[in-house]
Amino acid sequence: MDKKTRNKHPSLPVPGSSNKVPNAPLHEEVGEPPKRSWRNRCCRYMYDRNTKKFCGRTCKSWLYILVYTVMYLIFLSTYTLIFLYGSLLVIKYLDAYQMVEKTDLLTYAADGIGLSATPTSLNAMPLIWYRNEQQEYQKYVKSLESLLSKRRKREVDSFPDLGPCGEAPFGYGNSPCVIIRINKQLKWSAKPLNANSSRMDIPMNVRHWLKLEKQRLWLHCDGYHSYDKEHIGKIKYYPDPPGFDPNSFPLDKNSHSPLIAVQISEFTLGVSLAVQCKLYYEGGSSTKEFLLYVTPKRK
Known part of the structure; x- marks a missing residue:
């Protein structure tokens, strides 16, 4: 390769210039990405703007959970009252039941x-x-x-x-x-x-x-x-x-x-x-x- 061709190669420095390449990015040390603080992680868990989730769930998911919880409590209360009423009826008929002032x-x-x-x-x-x-x-x-x-x-x-x-x-x-x-x-x-x-x-x-x-x-x-x-x-x-x-x-x-x-x-x-x-x-x-x-x- 002659001198003229070598000088035209883009990877070679221009004659008369310094060894530093202009506009070249500075050397960066390779390391771990910066860690987020626990407050940021907690806030991001409570509400994520990107996914629009509260505590890892969408509003629709939380609504389903709330509805199912209310239905379960109503069912449990009704079942308990029926059981207690039936038990009192059994006691009333099996034992001598009297009212006491x-x-x-x-x-x-x-x-x-x-x-x-x-x-x-x-x-x-x-x-x-x-x-x-x-x-x-x-x-x-x-x-x-x-x-x-x-x-x-x-x-x-x-x-x-x-x-x-x-x-x-x-x-x-x-x-x-x-x-x-x-x-x-x-x-x-x-x-x-x-x-x-x-x-x-x-x-x-x-x-x-x-x-x-x-x-x-x-x-x-x-x-x-x-x-x-x-x-x-x-x-x-x-x-x-x-x-x-x-x-x-x-x-x-x-x-x-x-x-x-x-x-x-x-x-x-x-x-x-x-x-x-x-x-x-x-x-x-x-x-x-x-x-x-x-x-x-x-x-």
């Missing part, structure tokens, strides 16, 4: 049926606390009136004789009354004590009542401690002696538990008294405790 489902003793005392449920604690003045104990009078008015509407002929505890002011304030009843519980019944019972926890009054011709579930009230017994004064019952007819139990949904009124008198004023009422029957007993605190009138 909420007011009768109060406290239950650990060793037997529960007892309720009115008006002690007005407070968070079973407490009767008032000054011996009419405006102070009016709330207790209203509570007893409410209880007895509901009973008299249904039991006009068979309402028990509660003496002074059967009408306002129910002995408040010198001799307050408390009405005791057995809480309504499904299928509960009890046998009366035997007159020859060897139980050591039976008071003398109850042993005397056991000798009567009628058999009852006997109720006995007294001070909780020896100090309370010293200051509690006298206790009267209406009816007297205080017994529940065992043939009244178990109760049905339309009947009410019998009532026994307990009237406390001649107690010491200004002293907090713990009172315990205990129901005795064969094979167990039930108790109800409450506090009585009455202060003298203002001078």
Whole structure:
């Protein structure tokens, strides 16, 4: 190849020029492409402008998922309600089913049926606390009136004789009354004590009542401690002696538990008294405790 031809070859430098080729690209180092930050990747995953996808799915795909989820929840809820309704029907027909009033489902003793005392449920604690003045104990009078008015509407002929505890002011304030009843519980019944019972926890009054011709579930009230017994004064019952007819139990949904009124008198004023009422029957007993605190009138 002659000199002229060699100079015309495009790959050869022009004579008189430098070894550097004009407009030649600069040398670039070969390496990994620049990495995107985690924020960019997260934003791109949440919404990709190129593909117009949210979290890797199109709007149409997310709409299908939402519709199927709502349909599944509706189906699951309907199936659950049908199953529960069918289960309740089976229980109703296979077992003796009765309605129980909420007011009768109060406290239950650990060793037997529960007892309720009115008006002690007005407070968070079973407490009767008032000054011996009419405006102070009016709330207790209203509570007893409410209880007895509901009973008299249904039991006009068979309402028990509660003496002074059967009408306002129910002995408040010198001799307050408390009405005791057995809480309504499904299928509960009890046998009366035997007159020859060897139980050591039976008071003398109850042993005397056991000798009567009628058999009852006997109720006995007294001070909780020896100090309370010293200051509690006298206790009267209406009816007297205080017994529940065992043939009244178990109760049905339309009947009410019998009532026994307990009237406390001649107690010491200004002293907090713990009172315990205990129901005795064969094979167990039930108790109800409450506090009585009455202060003298203002001078």
